[in-house]
Amino acid sequence: MLGFLIWLCLFILCWPLAIxxxxxxxxxxxxxxxxxxxxxxxxxxxxxxxxIVMLPARLLGGGR
Structure with a gap:
C-alpha cells in the first residue's frame, strides 16, 4: 500500500515535468x-x- 501511495505521489508530481x-x-x-x-x-x-599538410608525406610513400 505504501508503494502504491509513493507511486501515486510520483505520478502527480512528475507528469507536468514530463510534458x-x-x-x-x-x-x-x-x-x-x-x-x-x-x-x-x-x-x-x-x-x-x-x-594539405600530410600531402608531401603521402607523395613520398608515407601513406596509411
Whole structure:
C-alpha cells in the first residue's frame, strides 16, 4: 500500500515535468542546430588542412 501511495505521489508530481520536457526538447534541438552545422564546417576545414599538410608525406610513400 505504501508503494502504491509513493507511486501515486510520483505520478502527480512528475507528469507536468514530463510534458514540459516533451515541449521543450524540440525548441532546444532547434537552438542547437546552427552549432551542429558550424561544428561540421569546422571539422571539414580541419580535415582539409590536415590533408594539405600530410600531402608531401603521402607523395613520398608515407601513406596509411
Amino acid at each position: 514540459f520536457a516533451l515541449l521543450l526538447y524540440p525548441l532546444c534541438w532547434l537552438i542547437t542546430l546552427p552549432f551542429r552545422v558550424l561544428g561540421i564546417a569546422v571539422d571539414g576545414v580541419f580535415e582539409l588542412l590536415r590533408a
